[in-house]
Amino acid sequence: MADPTSYRPRPGQIPDSPGVYKFRDEHRRVIYVGKAKSLRQRLSSYFQDLAGLHPRTRTMVTTAASVEWTVVSTEVEALQLEYSWIKEFDPRFNVKYRDDKSYPSLAVTMNEEFPRVQVMRGPKRKGVRYFGPYAHAWAIRETVDLMLRVFPVRTCSAGVFKRSAQIGRPCLLGYIGKCSAPCVGRISPEEHRELAEEFCDFMAGRTRAHLRRLEQRMHEAAEEMEYEKAARLRDDAEALRRAMEKNAVVLADATDADLIAVAEDELEAAVQIFHVRGGRVRGQRGWVTDKVEEVDTAGLVEHALQQLYGDESGEGVPREVLVPALPDTPAATDEYGEEAARPVAAWLAERRGSRVDLRVPQRGDKKDLMATVQRNAQQALVLHKTKRASDLTTRSRALEEIADALGLDSAPLRVECFDISHFQGEDIVASMVVFEDGLARKSEYRRFQVKGRVGGEQVWHGTDQDDVRSMHEVISRRFRRYLSEMQRSGEWEVPEGNDPADGPDPLGDGRSGPLDPESGRPRRFAYPPQLVVVDGGQPQVAAARRALDELGIDDVAVCGLAKRLEEVWLPDDTDPVVLPRTSEGLYLLQRIRDEAHRFAIAYQRKKRSASLRSGPLDAVPGLGSGRRQALLKHFGSLKRLRAATIDEICEVPGIGRKTAETVAAALAGAAPAAPAVNTATGEIMEDGAAPAAASPGRGKER
Template sequence: MTPEEKLQHLPDKPGVYLFRDTAGEIIYVGKAVSLKNRVRSYYQSGSRLSPKVRALMNRAADFEYIVTDNEVEALILESNLIKEHRPRYNIYLKDDKSYPYLRVTLGEDFPRVHVTRRVVKDGSRYFGPYTSAGAVHETLDLLRRLFPFRTCKQKLAEGVMSARHRPCLNFHIGRCLAPCSGQVGREEYRAMIREICLFLEGRQDDLVKELTRRMNEAADKLEFERAARLRDQLQAVRQVLENQKVLSTSKEDRDVVALAQNHDLSLVMIFFVRGGKLIGRDQFLVLGAENTPEEVLTAFVKQYYVRADFIPGEILLAEMDPQERPAIEEWLSGIRGARVRLVVPRRGEKKQLVDLAAKNALLALQEVEQEQKSRGQGRDACAELARELGLENIPYRIECFDISNTQGEESVASMVVFEEGRPAPGQYRRFKIRTVSGPNDFASLKEVLTRRFTRAREERELIQTGQLSTRQAKFYQLPNLVIVDGGKGQLSAVRKVMKELGFAHIPAFGLAKEEELLFAEGRSEPIRLPRDSRALHLLQHLRDEAHRFAVTYHRQLRTRRNLKSLLDEIEGIGPVRRRALLKAFPSLEEMARATVEELAAVPGMNRAAALAVYRFLRG
């Protein structure tokens, strides 16, 4: 049946419609109160359609529809289909599947709190999503300061713990209740976990009341140590609350949503206001061509709140499609279990809140645009480098290797990675030289490149056979270009390894420090890049970063060696205790700041040995 024939038989009922292109791919999903009226509106005269709809209909070859019982069911189905198919002409949140969450493992007797990017139905509670990994880790660090929950991965169950099990250092510094050693019961521990959930929900006033109640209850039972711990925790929570900005005289919980737009890129800013105080904010890039603010924010509400852990009673919006509002309110109210109001304020305090969110959205969008501009410059520098070096392909991933030592002692190497002309710190790797004695850069580079490419070959084979995931692998990604700090000798050592291991197809160059000359295999004359070229600046940045990373690691090992030598001088500290101390306190400063109790809590230590270390380091 042709689309024209289908139009004659469209039902006057609520449902979802899908447009497909000539290849059968779904390019748009929409919902309608009346499928008959809504779908027919797309087939009007082209002059009456918006640019976005004209572009859609120029590609649409066919459509289909699904009838639902009511508009809310259509809304839910539309949301699921957009998430599943990612149609070209729909608005959608960018990379929503990769956002981090905080997971509270309520399925365990003694739950943990940690970061995850996978949401599964396992009885845990998930808080998020957070668009910034930094923000989620800051929140986790704050929780660790406020609540002494366990961070270990032991499988603990009620009645299994033993009082003979020695608590770790976290217990002795007040960062864990040590359920592993029977220091706390299941109910008391889970009461603390409930308080963490209150905090993450933004219900800090309820949290203060709960902590106050538990503190008074402990005092009435003459459990003064527990009461004191709860008092300190209560003071810490109140201090956090004092630092939160009061945004509203109302004590209601609400979200404030606004956006900034530029061409086909939109950034939505959401403020989380709980009890009248701003407890946090988040931002989302929304992709979609030529959409109005009203369309973007309506789509955002439908996609964001379907996976949000907490939905407040009121959501303030800069814009909202008035025809969609009733159905979305009913849908969100059903998820929340209580009424949810979507409000577009035009004056007063609520309008000021929306304006403040919009101002922050504009600033955030400008940062994103600057970031994109920087990425574009990085890609341009990579393309220029390819032209200057005569490479067949643009080197979007470049690896640079550098060696650092002091007269051959504590020799280390760094592998620094730039992707699209920008540092990728998560891909950096460092090596402790194992097989080379003395200052020998050639042999050291040979060892490091052998280890690097051998690991790459092994990991790629394991990934192909399903024995290893790309997330677990550390060396499977191959560079488009290798740079070594040095001249012809260093380059020769590297090329020999790459040929032996089957990676000769990857181009490699040596970059000499003094004259910024590039040495290539098979070329007698070095390559001199123009002083003002972006390609040279890229290589200088890469080389300097590799040098910094190698020197930093070298200094860490040298400091560790010196600390090890110091510990050898302390009576009662043998190899086992020395290793345990170095693991617990990696630097001299950290160890010198430790109390006798903290030193004694290190595995293998006792009070006498701890006192000896304390007196030695404190003089």
């Protein structure tokens, strides 16, 4: 625990102007980012008597070891810089909203020659039109299914589209009239794009023009006694009306607004957002956060606005944003608080490119709808409280139980877990997962290719004894990189004869890892854990401890979790530590161990899939991995490649006639084998790839 007076700036050193400040811990990691109208007043409030500080603020200032700041000219610049730094450094003491689920959106890929309608999750891509987010993916699919009668836009994947074009026949949707089948030339690219733009206009709320057009065409067909056509147009109009009815009308037709509500208690807060476009609720989403800093409702609203619109621009920011409280509200405001919200509103207007109204609804339909959003936020907070893994009190108790069981001086805030994985003794890999404050920090995950070589030949083959050697190698490489980076940053004096730079490259990749001279942010392996967990029993734990001792590291605790009886092993104990089955500490260790196992298995499977996919092509002389992948991508499988002529092979970019003849001859000489089956997992291998020979006791993947 640091004393805040040890790094308190001298009187008069802090400027009395707007700016953004960062608190860093002893490892130079940014742990808190904040902004202020007056840096002098705000920073001075952190260095008062500790007894007068909020408990979370007291924890932050005693964890920090230094503070620094950047002066800006306006509060809008401070808001933008604060958002950028929070996104870059992900400080542990800042409010961080995390989605309680991954919300799907309806996306139209206008950046493709033939735009595609599909359900998308995750970050937004350039050139793609998004609508939503929606609470459920099935709601999007029902809406799209109704609208494809009128707007038969392509919905198939790139593979299906390419295959239909190759065989000259559309997919099922093309036969039943729910796709215009651009893959077989039924519609030109220009006509299909116009169809996609009409689909986007309808989803954006411009619905009346399309309905009037359909009704007019229906009446014209009836007058010309084309009754079948008129009936089809009538059904199309009814389908559009049903799609519109799925979104309830809540506000005036021209209203485009986002409504944000907050429900909170002393420890956590839940945020709910309703997206209203054209007077209809087009989407809903929610976030939950631990209140790791002292923040009121207005501060929570400001953080929510930053997260919601920080990466948006143009129409992604609505004309109106309704909130329960205005950020940075002074003593005197007008009826709608427009003066109070000037910096945030100016920042939103800058992102939209036009005026944005940020206010608290006072009366009418908007106030009633805000009450509905508030009820949803309250229900989300109650539901979240019941989730064990996300409960702050439960996580704290779990870390304390681990510290007591292992005899640690304090709770391990950063835990790293390592696991070794191989398949039938080959392709040995390892994973490192990181948990901070009981939560996974996936940006810190790392994976290793275990070398296990002596004199250029692989001598480790995934036996139990070689698992121990692999664990020793991985732990050594991870902490050798940490010492190397500490040495470069000048924060660690190298003991004689223990210079990590004297040995081989720690990761085998030729990369260095000093601190960033601009931001001071350490790279890759610069943060040490308080606890290292290995997947295994006493041998693996002893190997990890030996690796740390060889590097002179004695301030990192080590333990192992054996799968068979879920026993916790310590390096120097002959008997394991047995935690109660109902222990929160054991539950957290199991989660960490299982996550390391999952991450290692995923990497091992990826490597094995890449090595098996090419099959007989690996034996073709002069054919590199790039051209092998190009051949497989063009033909789709080895079976089709075998059936191709030399001229067809020459059509692949980068393949000349001589190479095509060599490939054809090699594949003609390789007898097509039946699909190979992995006897350990029952998994069918890639065409042309045989599984490695299994040996007793080594035929499973771990």
